[in-house]
Amino acid sequence: MTRTVFPKVAAAALLLLAGAGCSVASGLSVQSLPAPVEYLLFVLRDRSGEYLFFIGAVYAGLLLLKKRRWIASAAVFLLAIAWLAFHLPVSLYLESLGVDSFAETKNFNLEEARFWFETLRETIYPDLSLKKLVVYLVFSLLSFYALQRLLARWELTRRRDPFIKLCMAAVLVGLALQHTSSKALAVYFENSDKFLTTARNFDQPAPEVSVARSQPDLLVYIGESTSVMNMGVYGYPRPTTPRLSERARMDANLIVFDHVFATHAHTSRSLLEALSLGLDDGERFLPITQRKRLSIVEVLNKAGVASSLISNQGIGGAWDQASSVVFKNARKLFRQKPGASATEADLVEKIWDHEFFGEQLDWLESTGRTTRTATFLHSYAGHGPYHGNIPEHFRKPVDRLFSQLKPAQIKVNARRPAEFIEEYDAAIRYVDYSLDRAIGHVRQVARPLVLVYFSDHGDAVYQGMGHDSARFRHEMARVPFLIYFNDAARKENAGLYEKYRQLARQKETSTLAQLPATLMDLLGINVQDAAKNAVVVTPVMGEKTVLPPIMVRDTAEGTTFVNLNDFPLQPPAVAGRKLIDKTDGDTKTYAAVRSGRMSAAQACQKAPMTFEEVSRRIMVAGCSFVSFPGKVQEPS
Numbered sequence: 001m002t003r004t005v006f007p008k009v010a011a012a013a014l015l016l017l018a019g020a021g022c023s024v025a026s027g028l029s030v031q032s033l034p035a036p037v038e039y040l041l042f043v044l045r046d047r048s049g050e051y052l053f054f055i056g057a058v059y060a061g062l063l064l065l066k067k068r069r070w071i072a073s074a075a076v077f078l079l080a081i082a083w084l085a086f087h088l089p090v091s092l093y094l095e096s097l098g099v100d101s102f103a104e105t106k107n108f109n110l111e112e113a114r115f116w117f118e119t120l121r122e123t124i125y126p127d128l129s130l131k132k133l134v135v136y137l138v139f140s141l142l143s144f145y146a147l148q149r150l151l152a153r154w155e156l157t158r159r160r161d162p163f164i165k166l167c168m169a170a171v172l173v174g175l176a177l178q179h180t181s182s183k184a185l186a187v188y189f190e191n192s193d194k195f196l197t198t199a200r201n202f203d204q205p206a207p208e209v210s211v212a213r214s215q216p217d218l219l220v221y222i223g224e225s226t227s228v229m230n231m232g233v234y235g236y237p238r239p240t241t242p243r244l245s246e247r248a249r250m251d252a253n254l255i256v257f258d259h260v261f262a263t264h265a266h267t268s269r270s271l272l273e274a275l276s277l278g279l280d281d282g283e284r285f286l287p288i289t290q291r292k293r294l295s296i297v298e299v300l301n302k303a304g305v306a307s308s309l310i311s312n313q314g315i316g317g318a319w320d321q322a323s324s325v326v327f328k329n330a331r332k333l334f335r336q337k338p339g340a341s342a343t344e345a346d347l348v349e350k351i352w353d354h355e356f357f358g359e360q361l362d363w364l365e366s367t368g369r370t371t372r373t374a375t376f377l378h379s380y381a382g383h384g385p386y387h388g389n390i391p392e393h394f395r396k397p398v399d400r401l402f403s404q405l406k407p408a409q410i411k412v413n414a415r416r417p418a419e420f421i422e423e424y425d426a427a428i429r430y431v432d433y434s435l436d437r438a439i440g441h442v443r444q445v446a447r448p449l450v451l452v453y454f455s456d457h458g459d460a461v462y463q464g465m466g467h468d469s470a471r472f473r474h475e476m477a478r479v480p481f482l483i484y485f486n487d488a489a490r491k492e493n494a495g496l497y498e499k500y501r502q503l504a505r506q507k508e509t510s511t512l513a514q515l516p517a518t519l520m521d522l523l524g525i526n527v528q529d530a531a532k533n534a535v536v537v538t539p540v541m542g543e544k545t546v547l548p549p550i551m552v553r554d555t556a557e558g559t560t561f562v563n564l565n566d567f568p569l570q571p572p573a574v575a576g577r578k579l580i581d582k583t584d585g586d587t588k589t590y591a592a593v594r595s596g597r598m599s600a601a602q603a604c605q606k607a608p609m610t611f612e613e614v615s616r617r618i619m620v621a622g623c624s625f626v627s628f629p630g631k632v633q634e635p636s
Contacts, residue, residue, distance in 0.1 A: 048176070262476075269469075
């Protein structure tokens, strides 16, 4: 009786595992079940991609072993173990990918792609449990034996027996691959063409505006991948911004805003929002590419302000979407020739930001201007690989601190060496130099001229993750924001200067969604009363407001967002759209401290164990430490 029943029962159990993991268990409520049963159903539902591949690979390995193909069998067994070790981090990462992530694959730059691939080591690393390995292996062997007995019971020929087993292995592996990648692939195929509609969404008529006289011209310097977490002028305890720090102390014309967030961690998504006005405030919970927007350039054109873009970025890739949409009707100049492929982009000889911008700004000043202007510079220094985008003489440590510390004293997770951080800090030192040169240019101009500096997003350099939106961290959105009035602008627009100096002192949290209103205010552009319902003009930078969600992304889970407020946002109910708050721990702490619900003393009371913790708490809670690992100066 046992010999007859056991193979059938074991085979049925195997098929139940395969089926349950991919379909039945996915819709099962487990809240009222006993803990062991709940855990079993959790494994069936959420780990089917893990165990089905392992079982299928073991089957294939055993078949090869029976044929005495030792090397092939060993390779398949090792593949099964590797899948078990890496499946969980890989599957979690795939599920976090969104439409914005796939948009970055369009005509990408090969150097940037290599850099992104290197950052994956901080997210995708072995997670192998010996207990899990033993359990899966035992079940694989028992089920293989049961399948073999069942086939023998059915009296199949020896030729068909291996074929059926191989088919069973292939089915299990196929189900595992489908279950692991189906959500990410669905997001890609259903939404990858949505970027084509962005240009149409931004093709909106500009409203009627009025323009104040005797307002300054603008020079807008757009930084790249620059986080305040690694900037000395924002309290980072390394001398990464000696020039800006000195100007902040000695030059009253420089205004530093402390609490500014980018709205996205990717360049195109961030700048699409930072350089455009909304038409419907109810669209805040839609990804920026799905909203009806009006480019700031169209408003400038309507006001008679000539706008131009000078970009040291590449033409191809996702950045091209922002440049072609926002600056469609502006004068544009790129370092790289238009239409260059990703391969050609890698072969273009680099010119450093300060050299490229210096040449172009000198040429613009020599042309003799007859109209008001707004000139946008888009830099590249700060983007990884960090040393590759800065001059050679800047590629050295900013101090000797990290050489005096052990790896475990530098960062919480020491899988990646500190050289990665050293390279980024060196890049910030160069950004400081290039930006200071631009400020020097503005200072020397005789006519009223105001410089506005911000970065499109930051980098999670201590986490080694770059600015991958699928692995969002607080520092990816915390960006610098500076305004510099030259002497003529400060004298002729004293009220405007004082307004922004006071706003900076109030230290209200702002986002780059408020940048268009700020640029219009600096240029004296106002939407006429009859047209005020046509566009949404936000408060300017530094004015108190309910902060809109940032990092709005369409993912396999639904539409996710990050909330900067210390209270829940009330998203509109949209049929078929699942809205998920994905606010990270650092941002929650930041919001709690800013609102007063948590004191800075509470946020700072635990002694930091690493330099990363020191830097992170300075950024998140404004902590000041009397002593910490490798202290080089008192944070301001």
